[in-house]
Amino acid sequence: MSVDAVRVPGRRGRPGHSVDSLLDGAVALFNERGYEATSMDELAARLGITKSAIYHHVPSKVELLRLALDRALDALFAVTQEAGASTGPAIDRLEYVVRGSVRVLAAELPFVTLLLRLRGNTEVERTALQRRREFDRIVTGLVRAAEHEGDVRTDVDPALVSRLLFGTVNSLTEWYRPGGDLSAEDLSDAVVTITFSGLRTTPG
């Protein structure tokens, strides 16, 4: 993602940081210490530059937060758009959104992690939370449609099914680390198996 903290031939001045490489460091710190508890001095120390150097690239601390949250949200909405383009059964589109969300979560882990930890203290956070709720509405719509098509159980409310389903997906940020033994593909398979078919063996 951020391989651009390097010399670009033909450009003047010091190599220095780009907004992207700066964003990677900021998001890592926000996730470690919390957004509000992270100081710009800490971020500067982490990046090996001064606080003022950061303000050369971005106008404020909250703008770093906005850029990070938009990156996660844009990737998640791209998944719902891809799923919406299909005309197949709603249960298949739901599975597509679950697999796509796991893929985005693995590919953009720090950004999705930050998104899921929002408290809504600032205006930027509240705007991001609105977009999250819009994502939830889309998923709930898919669950409801799949229920009407007879592919989802009717003894649990679709909104509740949707919340439990994405509760499971979102909880992956708490422990999943790409590059380990478990690939994002294998993780997707396990998540779909457990959430769609349950952990219990069919009795009998």
Add this chain to the structure above:
Amino acid sequence: MSVDAVRVPGRRGRPGHSVDSLLDGAVALFNERGYEATSMDELAARLGITKSAIYHHVPSKVELLRLALDRALDALFAVTQEAGASTGPAIDRLEYVVRGSVRVLAAELPFVTLLLRLRGNTEVERTALQRRREFDRIVTGLVRAAEHEGDVRTDVDPALVSRLLFGTVNSLTEWYRPGGDLSAEDLSDAVVTITFSGLRTTPG
């Protein structure tokens, strides 16, 4: 829980706050703003007392955190102890732990929420995270036992099943609010149904 910010007959001095009522206010603020981002002045303002009055009851900010985390962890470990006393099938003990965890989560929501948002920046947080990992090991052991008894599917690793299961349970803190339309009992039923049997209708 904290009804003791009232006059106790026979005691001298002002009624004032108890450690328990103080803890309720502290945990509410910690969850809103984050532990590190919460100042003792904010807490004092919220409680309608001075900062010095807080230090009359507790020696430090981190002691408030410790008390809150221990309350959540003690309640969760009580559930595993109750489940461990049973000699029935492991799948039944697993269900007991899931239902008990949902009950604790609903009854002690602010305290469990705080526990699940730990970053591990302080020694107190790291100690609490160790106790959480011990809880996870107990649950994984139950899943493994239930698998050996033929009641849990064998195509997903027990540690992964355990993580997905408690990912679902823990995600309840993100949206569940007691006192609404959904009782903790109904929520338990839905969680057990979805996690044990899946959201999909059995094909055919």
Add this chain to the structure above:
DNA sequence: CCTACCGATCGGTAGG
């Protein structure tokens, strides 16, 4: 002398 605080201020550090 007790419990339950208050008004003021300490040495350091925050975001900008």
Add this chain to the structure above:
DNA sequence: CCTACCGATCGGTAGG
């Protein structure tokens, strides 16, 4: 990108 700063606020403690 740096040095040199600002208004304010941090967790914690003094005497009464």
